[in-house]
Amino acid sequence: MTTDELERLLAQQPVALLHRLARGRVHRQFRAGKRRLIELLLQHSSHNRAGLESDLQALLEARQSQSASSAQRSQYPLPITRKKATPQTPVPALSEPAISLTGWLEGIGVPEPQPFVPDPWQTDALSALSEIDVVISVPTGSGKTYVAIEAARRAMEDNRTVIYTSPLKALSNTKYTEFSRLFGPDKVGILTGDRQEHSQAPLLIMTTEILRNLLYDAASGEIDVRLDTLGLVILDESQYIADRERGVVWEETIIFCPSQAKLLLLSASIGNPQDIADWLTSIRPTACRLVRHSKRTVPLRAGYLHPNGRLTPLFRTLGIPYGHPTHLHPEAKRLFLEYEEETLPSGRSRR
Ligand SMILES: Nc1ncnc2c1ncn2[C@@H]1O[C@H](COP(=O)(O)OP(=O)(O)OP(=O)(O)O)[C@@H](O)[C@H]1O
Ligand SMILES: [Mg+2]
Numbered sequence: 001m002t003t004d005e006l007e008r009l010l011a012q013q014p015v016a017l018l019h020r021l022a023r024g025r026v027h028r029q030f031r032a033g034k035r036r037l038i039e040l041l042l043q044h045s046s047h048n049r050a051g052l053e054s055d056l057q058a059l060l061e062a063r064q065s066q067s068a069s070s071a072q073r074s075q076y077p078l079p080i081t082r083k084k085a086t087p088q089t090p091v092p093a094l095s096e097p098a099i100s101l102t103g104w105l106e107g108i109g110v111p112e113p114q115p116f117v118p119d120p121w122q123t124d125a126l127s128a129l130s131e132i133d134v135v136i137s138v139p140t141g142s143g144k145t146y147v148a149i150e151a152a153r154r155a156m157e158d159n160r161t162v163i164y165t166s167p168l169k170a171l172s173n174t175k176y177t178e179f180s181r182l183f184g185p186d187k188v189g190i191l192t193g194d195r196q197e198h199s200q201a202p203l204l205i206m207t208t209e210i211l212r213n214l215l216y217d218a219a220s221g222e223i224d225v226r227l228d229t230l231g232l233v234i235l236d237e238s239q240y241i242a243d244r245e246r247g248v249v250w251e252e253t254i255i256f257c258p259s260q261a262k263l264l265l266l267s268a269s270i271g272n273p274q275d276i277a278d279w280l281t282s283i284r285p286t287a288c289r290l291v292r293h294s295k296r297t298v299p300l301r302a303g304y305l306h307p308n309g310r311l312t313p314l315f316r317t318l319g320i321p322y323g324h325p326t327h328l329h330p331e332a333k334r335l336f337l338e339y340e341e342e343t344l345p346s347g348r349s350r351r
């Protein structure tokens with residue numbers, strides 16, 4: 001889409017939709033009028049055009065499906081006054097049929113294998129990472145690991161070492177197994193409080209606390225692991241930076257990270273990724289690129305599990321049947337509706 005086409009498309013949208021699109025992209029967006037919002041969104045699109053276009057597409061699809069369902073509903077208008085329905089004018093019931101659990105869970109399984117094609121945001125992140133730091137903020141299950149693996153492979157081919165950190169020992173162990181299988185056991189090491197293997201390997205998996213301590217030691221001259229060849233530091237689950245207790249570990253790791261290494265922050269749930277990217281830009285030698293979108297690849301199925309063992313589907317995800325939560329508190333309904341819009345999947349089939 002050209003910039004003119006994008007501008008025209010934005011101009012055709014209601015201002016409420018533009019505000020949703022601007023959330024997290026435009027600072028104090030709620031103050032801007034329609035014209036100004038479009039201007040700011042276009043300015044923003046020069047950093048991350050793919051993310052903006054895909055979010056816009058998702059919002060348009062959501063609106064389309066909403067208007068389709070309200071058109072369906074308007075076939076059965078509610079009577080305006082409380083007239084007693086006569087047998088000649090029956091009012092069809094609006095309540096939806098109960099959803100069987102089997103129907104709600106339908107489609108979960110292993111899809112047919114298909115050739116792997118990286119998504120545009122994945123390619124975008126990898127090409128940016130060859131020059132600058134990158135923050136990736138995309139929904140869970142989008143494929144952040146692919147970017148981490150590919151970036152690690154490229155750094156190692158370039159004879160640089162790579163450090164991958166996760167907040168949990170269990171996740172570090174899983175990644176150690178996964179990466180050893182992928183790159184070969186001699187290429188991958190692990191350092192956690194419980195486990196130290198192949199500490200001289202070019203790809204080291206560790207908890208973020210261990211890396212922070214290593215960087216402290218390096219600052220005081222005691223080096224366990226070679227940091228001068230460090231080419232890439234990947235901080236997975238980097239939303240921990242907002243953790244009251246442990247967030248400081250992420251902050252210090254970023255601050256002490258050697259300047260020649262590129263930083264890659266991965267997260268599905270940073271609320272203010274642009275602020276994090278701006279902060280990195282302000283303290284690191286190169287700029288930081290934010291790659292983000294909010295389109296879900298793997299649809300969420302939200303249900304309420306009652307202590308009596310009944311599971312009630314709660315709100316709609318495209319293509320997945322849902323129950324009719326008539327007894328919900330209005331505030332809960334409002335939240336679910338908002339959430340429903342945010343959980344629309346892109347319809348991409350997964351491997
Ligand atoms: N471009 C792609 N096309 C199809 N499938 C993909 C693509 N990229 C990754 N995947 C698959 O998507 C699945 C989820 O990927 P991954 O585990 O990397 O998600 P994630 O973004 O790290 O999620 P989380 O936030 O839960 O850690 C994996 O099975 C992966 O093989
Ligand atoms: Mg992940």
